[in-house]
Amino acid sequence: MAPQRRGAPKAEGSGAAERGRPSSTKKDQVPREAQRPWLKTVGLGAGLVLVALLLWNSLGTDDGIAEVLALRGEVLAGRFIEVPCSEDYDGHRRFEGCTPRKCGRGITDIVITREEADRIRSIAEKGLSLGGSDGGASILDLHSGALSVGKHFVNLYRYFGDKIQNIFSEEDFQLYRDVRRKVQLTIANAFGISASSLYLTKPTFFSRINSTEARMAHDEYWHAHVDKVTYGSFDYTSLLYLSDYLEDFGGGRFVFMEEGANKTVEPRAGRVSFFTSGSENLHRVEKVRWGTRYAITIAFTCNPDHGIEDPALT
Ligand SMILES: O=C(O)CCC(=O)C(=O)O
Numbered sequence: 001m002a003p004q005r006r007g008a009p010k011a012e013g014s015g016a017a018e019r020g021r022p023s024s025t026k027k028d029q030v031p032r033e034a035q036r037p038w039l040k041t042v043g044l045g046a047g048l049v050l051v052a053l054l055l056w057n058s059l060g061t062d063d064g065i066a067e068v069l070a071l072r073g074e075v076l077a078g079r080f081i082e083v084p085c086s087e088d089y090d091g092h093r094r095f096e097g098c099t100p101r102k103c104g105r106g107i108t109d110i111v112i113t114r115e116e117a118d119r120i121r122s123i124a125e126k127g128l129s130l131g132g133s134d135g136g137a138s139i140l141d142l143h144s145g146a147l148s149v150g151k152h153f154v155n156l157y158r159y160f161g162d163k164i165q166n167i168f169s170e171e172d173f174q175l176y177r178d179v180r181r182k183v184q185l186t187i188a189n190a191f192g193i194s195a196s197s198l199y200l201t202k203p204t205f206f207s208r209i210n211s212t213e214a215r216m217a218h219d220e221y222w223h224a225h226v227d228k229v230t231y232g233s234f235d236y237t238s239l240l241y242l243s244d245y246l247e248d249f250g251g252g253r254f255v256f257m258e259e260g261a262n263k264t265v266e267p268r269a270g271r272v273s274f275f276t277s278g279s280e281n282l283h284r285v286e287k288v289r290w291g292t293r294y295a296i297t298i299a300f301t302c303n304p305d306h307g308i309e310d311p312a313l314t
């Protein structure tokens, strides 16, 4: 609306400039009348261009040029892009046959079905309905029991004790374990390592993001980061998306940040995106503009000392 208002005075202004002309006869008034619709069209056109630019800015890429690695609408059997490994792994103990020598990023839509994604999303919904951050980003960690509540976290298991069995079922946990195992096999396959050399590590958690303004630092999920730097133990990061870009939410695309052209992954329920966790895979999540975005971050380490167990009800 505002740009259109800005367009109108432009046409008015041109008229005012014409009023300054030395003489005005009936003869030259006719062409000036004829010019007005033309000027209005130009003004309106400029306004529309401005509106389009503003919309493009708010809906589209806020990082400059971006190439799409995976569109929401496509079903990828597997896409893998190798990138040179960073030196980040050198600062940690090496586990030959596991610590990345081959680095890169992969996406697959056929490892986890949309039905499984729906079921796992309902686990996230159940858990997160018990709490939720005041800001836009809530997490639920079934391993540690951490759940966002207001500006803090509570421990779900401590808080609910035995009553936790009225919230989650054994099938829920079985599904979670199955999904973890399938993602682990996918990563091992793509990077040519043995699945048994990988250990689940923390934090592995559900995230629920909406467009509510951030209240706390941990609501600010959109900053560019390197998982190995942020979380230490991560060697391979995976994300399982549980909702659909532009159907369930807007914004919220995943972006690999690269000089020249960023690479985006559009979330799709059941889509698994995985990558080596060093700075060869600097990334961020775009701000969610509307709706609710669900995902799970599932992380693996090569260091058995940093391994964690699957969550269990008892
Ligand atoms: O949810 C996503 O797409 C990415 C989350 C992420 O970068 C992280 O958990 O470290």
Ligand SMILES: [Fe+2]
Pocket (backbone or CB within 6 Å): 225, 226, 227, 283
């Ligand atoms: Fe990350």
